[in-house]
Amino acid sequence: MKKKKNKKIGDVIGKNKGKSWLYTGIVKDHFFHPRNVLLDETNYQYDGKGIAGNPLCGDIMALWIKVDPKTQKIKDCKWRTYGCASAISATSMLSVMVTEKGGIAVKKALNLKPQQIIERLGGLPELKFHCSVLGLDALKEAINDYLKNKETK
Numbered sequence: 001m002k003k004k005k006n007k008k009i010g011d012v013i014g015k016n017k018g019k020s021w022l023y024t025g026i027v028k029d030h031f032f033h034p035r036n037v038l039l040d041e042t043n044y045q046y047d048g049k050g051i052a053g054n055p056l057c058g059d060i061m062a063l064w065i066k067v068d069p070k071t072q073k074i075k076d077c078k079w080r081t082y083g084c085a086s087a088i089s090a091t092s093m094l095s096v097m098v099t100e101k102g103g104i105a106v107k108k109a110l111n112l113k114p115q116q117i118i119e120r121l122g123g124l125p126e127l128k129f130h131c132s133v134l135g136l137d138a139l140k141e142a143i144n145d146y147l148k149n150k151e152t153k
């Protein structure tokens with residue numbers, strides 16, 4: 001009888017588990033060609049801004065969103081990070097995910113999980129899973145900032 005492999009979602013470590021890492025072509029593409037980066041927010045009119053940091057590695061992420069007031073969908077998502085390759089790739093993919101096909105509703109975006117980003121990237125090395133959380137945390141901060149601003153208008 002064949003033994004079933006216990007593969008985790010998004011785990012692309014393979015046979016070198018714990019010793020070496022393998023990035024997928026999608027991860028590399030988003031690292032070398034990150035989408036929706038905002039280097040200077042001075043003239044960027046946003047509806048919500050979020051900043052998140054990872055106390056373990058010291059990496060930090062800033063993210064801005066624009067929301068369509070009629071549909072409550074995210075129509076633009078920009079970000080900038082002092083972070084690692086995985087954080088860059090994951091946040092680049094996240095920015096695509098929340099704006100594609102007319103944008104995702106803000107309430108729905110609050111329920112996004114890191115696994116969904118990892119799946120779209122075709123996997124991440126297990127030790128880098130936490131890097132996919134950085135952009136998501138910043139997005140949730142930005143949405144909460146937007147909702148708070150909306151209440152006070």
Ligand code: FES
Nearest residue numbers: 057059084087131
């Ligand atoms: S090592 Fe800090 S986010 Fe990746």
